[in-house]
Amino acid sequence: MSGPGVSVVICVYTEDRWEDILAAVASVRAQAYPALETLLVVDHNQALLDRLAKEYKETPEVRVLANAGPRGLSAGRNTGIAASCGEVVAFLDDDAVAERDWLRYFAAGYDDPRVMAVGGRTEPIWASGRRPDWFPEEFDWVVGCTYRGLPGGRTKVRNVLGGNASFRRTAFDVAGGFATGIGRDGDRLPLGCEETELCIRLTRARPDAVLLIDDRAVIHHRVPGPRERFRYFRTRTYAEGLSKALVARSVGADKGLESERRYTTRVLPAGVARGLRDALLTRPGGAGRAGAIVAGVLTAAGGYVVGSVRVRRGGATYAVAGIEGSPGAEGGTG
Numbered sequence: 001m002s003g004p005g006v007s008v009v010i011c012v013y014t015e016d017r018w019e020d021i022l023a024a025v026a027s028v029r030a031q032a033y034p035a036l037e038t039l040l041v042v043d044h045n046q047a048l049l050d051r052l053a054k055e056y057k058e059t060p061e062v063r064v065l066a067n068a069g070p071r072g073l074s075a076g077r078n079t080g081i082a083a084s085c086g087e088v089v090a091f092l093d094d095d096a097v098a099e100r101d102w103l104r105y106f107a108a109g110y111d112d113p114r115v116m117a118v119g120g121r122t123e124p125i126w127a128s129g130r131r132p133d134w135f136p137e138e139f140d141w142v143v144g145c146t147y148r149g150l151p152g153g154r155t156k157v158r159n160v161l162g163g164n165a166s167f168r169r170t171a172f173d174v175a176g177g178f179a180t181g182i183g184r185d186g187d188r189l190p191l192g193c194e195e196t197e198l199c200i201r202l203t204r205a206r207p208d209a210v211l212l213i214d215d216r217a218v219i220h221h222r223v224p225g226p227r228e229r230f231r232y233f234r235t236r237t238y239a240e241g242l243s244k245a246l247v248a249r250s251v252g253a254d255k256g257l258e259s260e261r262r263y264t265t266r267v268l269p270a271g272v273a274r275g276l277r278d279a280l281l282t283r284p285g286g287a288g289r290a291g292a293i294v295a296g297v298l299t300a301a302g303g304y305v306v307g308s309v310r311v312r313r314g315g316a317t318y319a320v321a322g323i324e325g326s327p328g329a330e331g332g333t334g
Contacts, residue, residue, distance in 0.1 A: 125223060
């Protein structure tokens with residue numbers, strides 16, 4: 001196999017996703033560009049750890065590990081990074097499956113030594129079988145998928161999206177690992193942005209670093225029924241605002257909100273206009289999509305205001321972990 005060796009990290013936390021986890025692992029094992037290893041990192045769930053260890057005890061290329069840090073996705077990813085042996089570390093959500101050429105497109109991106117990260121495209125698999133009429137494509141990030149407004153093809157970006165991403169192993173030596181206190185922790189808030197913070201921190205440490213998205217590196221991500229509802233949409237957009245406040249605290253508002261400004265001033269107004277046009281043409285869901293975009297912006301803005309107040313008052317903290325001797329950093333609010 002020519003090209004970099006790739007370790008794949010899948011962080012898991014609940015037995016409720018047992019079949020999804022098995023499908024995710026199977027999709028990695030079926031790659032046209034074989035992974036060196038698949039690391040299943042279990043987030044403080046002994047029953048799941050034991051069950052997965054038994055399931056894969058005869059499969060040497062699949063390793064089952066316990067999260068060595070605090071609860072949450074960031075610490076789980078850091079555990080996988082520390083245990084990995086590949087030149088590139090890729091991340092796949094536990095409720096997603098990768099297309100056969102996923103790793104091949106990732107690996108090809110690293111032909112350029114300046115490239116420190118490559119992400120891909122994430123397509124939703126709706127539990128109901130189809131996108132809800134009211135759900136705007138501009139907000140597919142709410143359900144962990146690629147959203148309308150991201151550039152297509154293979155292009156430079158500020159940050160990759162964590163559930164379908166890869167990093168050169170040396171990126172973590174330079175910048176440290178994922179920050180705890182920002183990312184997902186079961187069903188707690190805030191729920192994201194840890195990859196955004198890491199990518200900005202990485203490009204600050206390595207100004208010549210290139211981060212790419214290649215939309216040919218495709219995964220398919222399950223969207224369970226409760227996440228198709230407006231209640232989840234509202235909760236998740238609010239949580240995004242909370243998370244963005246911590247990111248802005250960590251890396252500064254200029255970089256932390258750079259892409260978001262373009263998104264809110266260009267992409268979302270166009271989405272509202274399309275929704276209203278569809279409503280005038282009596283197409284299903286047009287008014288609902290326009291309304292959801294407005295509601296999503298307002299709810300995220302509210303979360304950002306609340307998060308910013310918490311940061312100023314010292315009620316929110318984050319910590320950046322070093323990976324295998326990489327310099328770590330502590331962050332806080334006071």
